[in-house]
Amino acid sequence: MPARRTKVSYDLIIIGGGIAGSAAALRAAQNHLKVAWVLGDKTTAKRSRGLWVANIDNMVGIHDGIVKEKLLKALKGERFQEAREVLQQLPPQPISTRDLIRNTQQRIQEEFSDFVDEYGKVADSVEREGENGPFRVRGKDLDLSAPFMILATGVMDRQPIVRKTHKGEEVAQPNWVYPFANRESFLYCLRCEGHLTSGSKTAVIGHGESAAQLAMMLHERYESVCCVLTNGEAPAWKPESQRLLDQYGVGVHRQAIVDLQGRAGDLHAIVLEDGKEVPVSFALVSLGLYRVYNELACQLNAELADPGQPEDERHVLISHKGETSVPGLFSVGDMTKRQGEPVMKQVYTAQEYAVRAVDTIDSRLRAARRSAVLAESGQV
Known part of the structure; x- marks a missing residue:
């Protein structure tokens, strides 16, 4: 009905x-x-x-440190000493x-x-x-x-396709990315998450002009980008952008991605179809919607x-x-x-x-x- x-x-x-x-x-x-x-x-x-x-x-007021500080102030006195010690030792939430x-x-x-x-x-x-x-x-x-x-x-967001061999067969799908996206090893917004890459090796995944621009900004702001991975696609950015990538020492790898190495969602390396392992802690995806x-x-x-x-x-x-x-x-x-x-x-x-x-x-x-x-x- x-x-x-x-x-x-x-x-x-x-x-x-x-x-x-x-x-x-x-x-x-x-x-x-x-x-x-x-x-x-x-x-x-x-x-x-x-x-x-x-x-x-990346927002004022949204940080676990605020709650932690308030709890520490509330848990005053000798009877809460043990609770304060436990709270101080907790990892970021x-x-x-x-x-x-x-x-x-x-x-x-x-x-x-x-x-x-x-x-x-x-x-x-x-x-x-x-x-x-x-x-x-x-x-x-x-x-x-x-x-x-x-x-x-x-x-x-459009996710990169990973052509991973699973149980003897190639399984080309974006699902291999999700465990790393959930742990913030795969990133999707320079404005929101770019600062996380500071001091770490980062790959930009994409083949358009926006991928080149993001790689340049990561280098200029954080000196964190190490390469652009086009995942089997031909680069489609401007010649000027390529010249800047060359000047910044940002490499470009055109091979398809066949595996993601890491543990518990923490990214360690991206493996390309020619067997090359690209050691990175982060990947910034630039594939559009x-x-x-x-x-x-x-x-x-x-x-x-x-x-x-x-x-x-x-x-x-x-x-x-x-x-x-x-x-x-x-x-x-x-x-x-x-x-x-x-x-x-x-x-x-x-x-x-x-x-x-x-x-x-x-x-x-x-x-x-x-x-x-x-x-x-x-x-x-």
Whole structure:
């Protein structure tokens, strides 16, 4: 049987359970908007960047040292001496995107359950009822309606294919990368993680101009890059970039990657098809996006950025307030691109986009309510 439409009157539907969706849900809850938050399921969670960022240490205020210092201050006195000693000896406790998302859900459930209804479902389709009517979201056991909607369905990076021999057969797939990505040996964002490579040997994996640019920046900032691995592809960067790589002493290896050596997710070497072992501690992947999850935006005919790219790799174009070309439809996080600005894919920019979008929606809802109050009083 088709799902019955919920009888709850919502101000806003948020689709997406990652960083951007969580930030939007928390801001909307704090503004006391009535929200339907469609989180997705386990399958959609695995497609999200939010599952894979193991350590956020490029943001002010997000660091395990803050919690550690507070605990040490709280555990005063002789009776807590042993606890303080244990705490001092603990290794660093990274804060991941999963931690942020889980904490946000807990806060909303504990503090704002009257304002946010969570749906662990997948939104399969969206439509608008009439030219300026409410948005309607449908899925299995899901049928919601609201005058505003925020899409925060994210993107996924393209992973390098490793042609590893397994049980006597070549198995060419990206899965060999995941244990190292989970331990932050494989990196995907120079702005977020480049500083981690300082003092260590790092390979850039990619064959386009962006790979050459990242290699040059790693050298200029951290003197950490040792080579570029094109993984069987011909280099496609500019001659000038090649001259700079030569001047910086950055080697280029064109052979396919056939193995990753390391232990417990710590990378030690990348093995190429000619048998060469490239000793590295980090690999920075520069292969672009595998997918922008823009299907729901496309269903509403929202304008996309990146003309000339395949549709499923195109960002959703938004204004500085996060609104798409469809009035009332907002999009936030990695899936978006603002006109005339570079793409920003950090936790702090996802939060900024989310807050701008929610506050814009809140302002419009309040303006409509104020007009209604004046109309009822006959003072319009």
